Amino acid sequence: MISRRVFLQGSMAMGGLALAGVSLPALSSAPAPRQDKTSLSLFSAIYDSGFPASAAFGAAARQQGHSIHDIEGDVTGFWMDHLAEQWQHAPVAIAGLTHASALFVLERLGWDHGLRVIFRARHDVHADGHLDHRLSGPAPMLNAFETAISQHVSLGACVAGILSHCHVEHASSAMSIMARSRPGADGDHDDIPLVSWVIASPSSFASACNDFDTVERIV
Amino acid sequence: MKLPKGVKAEDFNAALEEFRRVVGEKWLFTSDEDMHLYRDAYSLQWGEPNELVASAAVAPENVEQVQDVVRIANKYGIPMFAISTGKNLGYGGSAPNMAGNVIVDLKRMNKVIEVDDKRNFCIVEPGVSYFDLYKYIHERGFKVMMDVPDPGWGSPLGNAVDHGLGYTWMNYRDHFGSHCGMEVVLPDGEIMRTGMAAIPGSKTWAENKYGYGAYVDGLFAQANFGIVTKMGFWMQPQPDHFLSCVVKVPKYRDLIPLIDGVNKMEDQGLIGHPRYSCPMDPLCMQMEPEIYKPTPELMALNSRPGGSTVEEYQAYAEKQGHEFWNVVLNFYGPKETVFANWEYAKNTVFAPIPGVRFEEIENYAFPLENPEAIKKVRNKVALGIPNMSIFSIGARSAAMPEPGDGHAWFSPIVPRNGEEFIYAHGVFTKAAREMNITSAPISVTNVPMSWQYRTYLYLFPVFVSRSDKERNRKSIDDFNKLIKLAAENGWSEYRTAPIFQDAVAATYSFNNNILLKFQEQLKDAIDPRGILAPGRGGIWPKRYRENS
Numbered sequence: 001m002i003s004r005r006v007f008l009q010g011s012m013a014m015g016g017l018a019l020a021g022v023s024l025p026a027l028s029s030a031p032a033p034r035q036d037k038t039s040l041s042l043f044s045a046i047y048d049s050g051f052p053a054s055a056a057f058g059a060a061a062r063q064q065g066h067s068i069h070d071i072e073g074d075v076t077g078f079w080m081d082h083l084a085e086q087w088q089h090a091p092v093a094i095a096g097l098t099h100a101s102a103l104f105v106l107e108r109l110g111w112d113h114g115l116r117v118i119f120r121a122r123h124d125v126h127a128d129g130h131l132d133h134r135l136s137g138p139a140p141m142l143n144a145f146e147t148a149i150s151q152h153v154s155l156g157a158c159v160a161g162i163l164s165h166c167h168v169e170h171a172s173s174a175m176s177i178m179a180r181s182r183p184g185a186d187g188d189h190d191d192i193p194l195v196s197w198v199i200a201s202p203s204s205f206a207s208a209c210n211d212f213d214t215v216e217r218i219v
Numbered sequence: 220m221k222l223p224k225g226v227k228a229e230d231f232n233a234a235l236e237e238f239r240r241v242v243g244e245k246w247l248f249t250s251d252e253d254m255h256l257y258r259d260a261y262s263l264q265w266g267e268p269n270e271l272v273a274s275a276a277v278a279p280e281n282v283e284q285v286q287d288v289v290r291i292a293n294k295y296g297i298p299m300f301a302i303s304t305g306k307n308l309g310y311g312g313s314a315p316n317m318a319g320n321v322i323v324d325l326k327r328m329n330k331v332i333e334v335d336d337k338r339n340f341c342i343v344e345p346g347v348s349y350f351d352l353y354k355y356i357h358e359r360g361f362k363v364m365m366d367v368p369d370p371g372w373g374s375p376l377g378n379a380v381d382h383g384l385g386y387t388w389m390n391y392r393d394h395f396g397s398h399c400g401m402e403v404v405l406p407d408g409e410i411m412r413t414g415m416a417a418i419p420g421s422k423t424w425a426e427n428k429y430g431y432g433a434y435v436d437g438l439f440a441q442a443n444f445g446i447v448t449k450m451g452f453w454m455q456p457q458p459d460h461f462l463s464c465v466v467k468v469p470k471y472r473d474l475i476p477l478i479d480g481v482n483k484m485e486d487q488g489l490i491g492h493p494r495y496s497c498p499m500d501p502l503c504m505q506m507e508p509e510i511y512k513p514t515p516e517l518m519a520l521n522s523r524p525g526g527s528t529v530e531e532y533q534a535y536a537e538k539q540g541h542e543f544w545n546v547v548l549n550f551y552g553p554k555e556t557v558f559a560n561w562e563y564a565k566n567t568v569f570a571p572i573p574g575v576r577f578e579e580i581e582n583y584a585f586p587l588e589n590p591e592a593i594k595k596v597r598n599k600v601a602l603g604i605p606n607m608s609i610f611s612i613g614a615r616s617a618a619m620p621e622p623g624d625g626h627a628w629f630s631p632i633v634p635r636n637g638e639e640f641i642y643a644h645g646v647f648t649k650a651a652r653e654m655n656i657t658s659a660p661i662s663v664t665n666v667p668m669s670w671q672y673r674t675y676l677y678l679f680p681v682f683v684s685r686s687d688k689e690r691n692r693k694s695i696d697d698f699n700k701l702i703k704l705a706a707e708n709g710w711s712e713y714r715t716a717p718i719f720q721d722a723v724a725a726t727y728s729f730n731n732n733i734l735l736k737f738q739e740q741l742k743d744a745i746d747p748r749g750i751l752a753p754g755r756g757g758i759w760p761k762r763y764r765e766n767s
Contacts (some may be wrong), residue, residue: 076371076606077594080350101610104260108306109372111256112326 042163043086044069046078046096046106047156053123053194056156057097064160066095075102079109087113093200095119095166097159100195107199116202119166121145123155124193131155136174137198140165146177159196166198220249220274223298223319225762231274234295238277238321241287246278246327257305257322259312261625261683263691263698264718271314271717273300276322282402282410282448288323289446290408292750296762299323300752301446303345303377306370309628309680310381311716316754317763323446332449333425336361340399340425342451345376349605362586363454364603366391371605376450380440382714384670386492386600388455388551389485392670395440397453400424403445406746416451425451441714442738443752444745458551461602462582464561467542469574471529471663474544475637478667480568481546482635485672489560492601493669494547498539499532501660502679504618506609513618514539521618525651526662544666547580549601554584626680627694627719629659629701631710633667633677640667643677643710650704658682658694676713677705702726717754724757739764 045066047058050073062068069078083106086092091113096102100122107117119137126132133149135142144165148158222231239247248254257273264270279285292299300315301323307313313322329346334356341363343352349371356363366385368378377383378394385392400416411417413436416424428434438444468477481493496503496511501521504511513521517535520527536543548564550557565577581597593599599606633643644663651661659681667675681694699722705711706726715723727734738758742749749760 073611074606074608075610076608077590079607080354081590084350084354099611105370105372105607105610108260112304 041092042066042095043092044078044082044094045160045163046071046075046094046098046102048073048098048102051099051192051194053155054097054099056154057159057196058156060157060160061095061163064163066160066163071098071102075105079106083109087115091115091201093198095163095196095198097156097194097196099192103195103197107197110199114201115199117197118200118202119196119198121159121196122193123196133177134174135177138166141198142175146175149177155194163198166200220251220254221272221319222274223321224317226296226298226319230295231297234291234297234321235275237291237294238275238288241284241291242277242279246280248276248278248324249274257302257313257324259308259314259716261308261312261627261716262314262718263627263681263683263695263716265624265683265685265691267688267691269318271316271318273313273315273322274319276324278324278327280327282328282404285323285325285328285404285446285448286408286410289404289406289750292321293407293748296748296750297321298750298753300755301325301345303374303380304348304372305377306373307377307381309626309716310714311718314717316717316720316752320752325446325448328448331355334359334361334363334454335425336363336454336456338426339363339454339456340451341375341454342400342425342449343375344449345374345447347376348372348374353603353605357588362457364457365454365605366394366397367600367603367605368394369600369609370607371600372607375452376447379450379452380447382441385603386494386598386670387549387603388491389488389672391453391455392492393672394452396672398436398450399426399428399453400451401436401439401447402449403439403447405445406748406751410448411445416449425453438741441756443742443755443758445751455551455603457585458553460550460552460554460557460582460584461587462550462557462561463547463580463597463601464550464564465545465547465578465580466564466569467545467576467578468569468572469536469542471533471543472637472641473572473575474640476572477544477546477569478635478637478640480564480572481548481669483568484548484560484564489550489563491549491551494549494598494601495666495669496545496547497543497664497666498541498545499535499543500662500664500666501618503664503666508618511618518618521660521662521664523652524655524657524661525648526660526664529663532662532664542576547598557582623682624685625683627683627698627716628678628714629681629698630668630676630678630712630714631705632671632674632713633710635667635669635673635675640675640677643708646704646708647677647679647701650701654697654700656697658684658690658697671713677710720754721757 045061045068047070048054049070058068071078119141121133121135124132135145141162144162145158148161254273257276262270277288279288298317298320300320302313303325305313325345327346328344330344331347331352332342334341349367352375353365366387368383368385379398383394391397400414402412404410414430415421415427417430439447484490498511499517504513520531550560569575587593596602633639647661648663659679661679665679668678669675681698684690698719702722711726712723724735735757742758743761746760749762753760753763
């Protein structure tokens with residue numbers, strides 16, 4: 001079952017960019033990304049092995065040829081050992097499926113290097129097994145996500161798959177999707193909402209809608 | 220864009236144009252999207268018309284550019300608010316005290332000027348983060364230990380000038396208290412150095428705080444008399460050994476002898492930061508979810524405004540086999556002495572408490588360089604290792620099931636005395652029940668927060684909601700009432716977000732608020748145009764006092 005509510009938030013025609021990567025078969029029915037001269041290089045796909053869906057994302061991203069990092073609950077090691085130095089030299093794109101607090105931190109660290117969240121999605125699990133997805137970002141990514149989730153692709157694989165659709169020649173949009181996940185698709189459900197995201201240079205992208213960038217309750 | 224109060228658009232635009240000439244087009248920010256980055260992510264006024272948002276931001280590269288920017292602001296009467304790395308979550312973030320201020324973003328000034336591990340000090344610029352300093356120290360093999368707050372992305376200088384705190388040895392964890400000498404750009408653009416730093420060619424900038432004459436450094440923390448551009452800090456030499464142990468006591472009123480014992484240990488210089496916990500306390504469960512776990516029964520006890528009674532928690536603790544309180548003691552020094560001091564704590568200091576239990580948690584020899592070993596350290600901050608793990612807490616904690624959008628800390632200073640802390644439990648839980656406070660975990664399980672040396676904080680978060688503005692308005696109202704209630708009992712905040720700074724400053728009211736009036740007199744003399752951080756610390760310049 002899938003229901004959809006789409007509302008256009010902006011209309012910015014932009015040059016297309018694509019993340020390097022291979023689409024999953026289930027994503028093949030989504031509009032194919034145009035083959036562009038310029039593709040966005042993804043420094044790393046970030047996952048957290050403490051959350052099954054996130055771990056599945058890491059595995060799928062790796063399968064697609066992305067470099068991956070497990071933050072194991074805390075972005076400190078990734079920041080200190082890899083990202084800080086990388087961003088100092090060249091602020092490259094990263095993507096992830098993590099808990100919201102990891103995005104909260106990485107987004108703000110990215111700001112200091114001129115980077116912005118250009119795709120953002122929140123995935124809430126309901127008690128009845130439905131997943132409520134709220135997304136904003138480049139329309140091709142949103143469309144690809146919707147296609148994949150309607151085919152009951154697991155959340156982790158779905159998010160990894162749409163990285164290859166990070167392609168913004170169309171309007172920047174937001175959408176809300178309520179979808180039933182395939183039982184056992186990512187192992188046990190994570191009991192806290194996860195977020196998926198891409199942080200990149202905003203020069204070619206509109207920043208993703210920030211209306212739902214709530215952070216987990218933190219101290 | 221919100222223009223600052225009392226500034227004409229043509230003056231504002233002229234000032235921006237001059238700022239642009241000083242720092243370059245790239246480092247002047249005026250778009251709404253850019254201003255979003257300087258909002259307080261944890262603001263209780265998020266999205267409200269009165270949210271404290273900046274109008275523009277300027278990012279100088281060096282002290283000369285700071286001077287130029289300040290002179291331009293003076294020329295046009297533009298109010299400015301300086302930030303270092305601009306985090307300060309829970310106490311206002313990067314947001315100014317008054318909407319429309321121009322942010323002076325000092326992140327580009329990120330040089331470590333000096334680190335000395337023989338005389339144990341450092342001198343840094345405002346844009347240096349704890350991560351930066353840690354990296355600098357470890358890449359060069361300096362044998363000094365930092366003192367860091369939670370989380371570690373902030374700036375030692377910025378944290379110090381907001382009276383921030385850390386987790387190691389007594390004087391080091393008071394970050395302003397451990398500073399030594401500073402360089403400041405004054406409101407007229409002049410540059411001043413304090414203490415021994417005022418000597419041209421000084422060889423003891425970061426070692427002797429006072430030099431000669433009046434000690435003025437306090438004017439530049441939680442205040443608005445200048446923009447600090449360099450700061451020295453005393454540092455702790457890296458110890459040979461670290462030992463962490465816990466003392467557990469079974470009864471609620473055991474807090475009294477427990478605090479007495481901790482004071483005896485700490486005031487003799489035998490331990491560093493004592494970390495109190497209660498296994499039933501919501502905040503403790505949230506901060507250390509691997510150790511303190513909620514049950515449905517405990518969640519029910521904690522769900523009432525003000526929590527439940529001492530008797531109910533005591534019964535729950537006994538049923539679960541929990542202690543009521545515990546305190547982690549951290550020992551630093553030669554291996555022989557840290558273990559000897561632990562023996563002294565067990566056999567002499569805490570032994571008289573009936574039912575007391577002792578456990579050794581972990582011990583490490585320095586230098587601690589193995590990344591895998593560092594990963595296993597329970598409280599990395601106790602070893603001066605900056606980290607962001609506190610941000611993963613919300614994701615892992617079941618203790619507070621409702622998702623929140625940040626918090627504002629309520630943090631009055633209270634005496635290091637068990638009877639007084641128990642009395643404070645009574646005051647705040649009664650208030651929570653009477654005011655029906657559901658947005659803050661107030662309970663008789665609240666623990667003393669012991670970051671400050673010689674006083675404790677009665678600290679709890681007031682949670683923010685981005686979606687429920689009515690709840691936020693009630694939280695602001697509750698917060699203001701709690702500030703007054705604390706003051707009626709002789710306590711008041713050590714630090715607070717801008718929207719509460721006037722209320723807190725007003726509680727320091729001896730002799731008809733002469734302390735604040737004195738600061739206002741100074742403000743009018745030093746910053747007659749009232750351009751630097753109007754309202755910070757409750758200090759408003761004449762131009763805004765008269766218009767208030």
